[in-house]
Amino acid sequence: MINPPPTTEGEMLYKEKCSKCHELRPPLRHTANEWPTTVDRMQSKDPLWISDTEKEKILAYLQANARK
């Protein structure tokens, strides 16, 4: 049996939390240096929807897959 690629918690949270208000914006949209500012801004729009812990996990996923 072929194993599917591992899905991290960060990726799952990203798909759930970041598709609420708009279509998912792919990690390639920003570099790893740019993502923290954007994710902070997204969290501040609805802090009850994205907790600090969730934000850290989402950010780690985005930065790992960001534009080089």
Ligand code: HEC
């Ligand atoms: C509460 C609603 C809401 C949630 C949740 C949300 N966004 Fe957004 N997002 C917006 C709005 C509104 C805009 C357009 C205004 C702006 O850019 O601040 C936007 C714009 C963006 C942009 C384009 C602007 C830029 O800086 O490139 C990106 C990328 C983005 N969101 C990514 C994300 C990611 C990643 C998440 C999950 C962590 C997320 N969003 C969660 C509302 C949301």
